[in-house]
Amino acid sequence: MIHHTMGVDGSYPFLLAVWLLPLLGAILLWAFGPQLGRLGGPLGCAAVGLAFVFTVLSWGAGTQHGAGGALGAHQLLVSWLPGFDFGLLLDPLALLWALIITGVGFLIHVYSIGYMDGDRAFARFFAYLNFFVFAMLTLVLSDNFVGLLIGWGLVGLASYFLIGFWIEKPSAVAAARKAFVLNVVGDVGIMFAIFVMFAATGSTAFGDVFAHAGSFGTTALLTVCVALFVGAAAKSAQIPLHTWLPDAMEGPTPVSALIHAATMVTAGVYLIARCAPLWSQSADAQLLVGTIGGLTALVGAILGVAQWDIKRILAYSTMSQIGYMIMGVGIGAYEGGVAHFFTHAFFKAQLFLGSGLIIHALANEQDVRKMGGLRKKLPFAFVAMATGVLAICGIPGFSGFFSKDQVIYGALEHGHPWLYAVGIVTAGITAYYMCRMLFVTFLGSYRGDVDPSDLGMRHPELAGTAHADDGHDGHDGHAHAPAWYMNVPVGILIVPTVLIGWLMFGGENSPWAHFFAGQFPVWHPGAAPISETLTTVIVLVVVVIGIGLAYWRYATAAALADAIPRLREESIRMPAVLTNLFYFDAAIDLLFVRPAQLLGTVFGRFLDPHVIDGGVRDVAAGARWLGVLTRSFQTGLVRAYALFVVFGALLFVAYYAFAGSIR
């Protein structure tokens, strides 16, 4: 067995601290939640905040270069069976994820103190959040596929806990179950990939598997990549396993920001970037993953146009942006895909936390049609949302501009002109629906007191609207200004949302490229038919068209003046194919749920009662019948017994008589 060369072996106590502090926090919060009371929030924040500090302190270890191409820090924890060595690995890729998980995670923890204020399970919420951070760190810090799968499963569990946090809401419970089931589909995919990899290499460590990547054979390599991608698609909400993500918005908004925007849903991006040595050798896998990513980006954006629930708009936008990331890492533009994860983590967390400010202030109203004119009421939320929207649209200078162009141009560089076109079109649609959300929410006049039917909201429940009276019993139902510890995290997030993209400025010489030097397979691009500058211009033109269209439809003076009938018109005229979300749920229902239910019915109604139970019942009836038969001999009469003895004796005599006569 080849000893892997990923990371410089050694002892890194800071790395252990990063990994275990959130677990400690979770255990304390779980054990002493009721006693801690309001202190649960600061304790949860402290655990993650300290983990962030230790992550920063591990920077040097994580970016060090050792002999033989070793990159980052590696610490062996447990040696189990041959091929199953568990350890921690912190290389630039893991470091980046750990920074986001603990850093953005810390800000969202602080925000949650305000958002979850007064909830009856306040400490339990922080226990779940800390547990999630621990699980996610297990995922990204593991040095082998089994550890990764353990983290992979645990984040799914944490996600299940947190989506269904308000257990008194049936829709939240259903959404949690759906998310868990779809995620387990992905877990099975990864487990299958591990089987194939172990059979081929005799090890589950990243280093061993990647060292043998060339000797897999085309089919085995493609099998591994596809199986891994099933996992990535389920976790990262890629078509057709994406349907759980919009439903997951039933969870509290900080959960949506942390798990379903910034970190967990990007685990698929991490997995593919981590397995770059496998993907780089399988053109088929690259094409498949790139295509699915591009499709997801496009479909997510189109569905984002048709949503009215502010969190669902953001959810489809998340799905679409992860589609970009998956497309990037799928086709081999690893640095671009990972860069988009990095910027997206900031601006999408900010957008979610900004929407949380609105939802919190409006006593759990989530339908943008019931908002309007909030720019004056919530100026800070407006600034936060506006910068987030500018970043996601890719306005030059904002973070999304740099990373998104890297992905789109990467598609062309790696020889996928169709994905390039899809990326550009999606950028335009993204600009349109994000500005639509911004304009409808913040411009015009407040529509909270308008009759819902005048806004075209026929079925508030079906429209996905949360109400002040369902769930969330801690809130007093009145609009109120958020506390400082809700505003400050959003304010801090604005800085990277605007500026962080400059790290990627400068191509080969950018800090970003230096950070990742030696991480991904080296690849020299050929001459692309369209230059990077021209690409930027094309994307910008498309984005401006999208923004202009949104402005024309929602923000001109005429549009604002009769916003109510226009919104009503749009709600009623929404094409059925969009309100039914391209029938993905119906298709999954028809293809998988119904056959499974049919199978269950066959087993439940026929096979179980008639075959399995029937067999058991027949055995029981046979034993009973035998008992009745033999009981009838036991008359208790001595003379009857004597008769049997006589008959028996006669039979003996008869046997020998006949046997003798035959002989």
Next chain:
Amino acid sequence: MLQVAITNYIALSATIFFIGVAGVLLRRNPLIMLMSIELMWNAANLLFLAFSRMWGNNAGHIFAFLVITVAAAEAAIGLAIVVIVFRNAKNVDVDEVAGLRG
């Protein structure tokens, strides 16, 4: 000395034996049933002795003594059971004593 054919002994023995069988099956008085069993024992003894005489050895005699010993033990146990049953059931009709009916 008058020689009696072995078939006559067998016929007599079978007759005595089936009288015993009929007694056990048809009578309801346990004392009579025990006596019938004695008849069967003795039918067997008669055959032992007849064949012993026919073959001219003593094995049949030995067996006959063994049978008499076992029959004595059997009669002792049987009478003891009859006495015990009589104490409890206050009658000596075996058909009335059917507590083991399944």
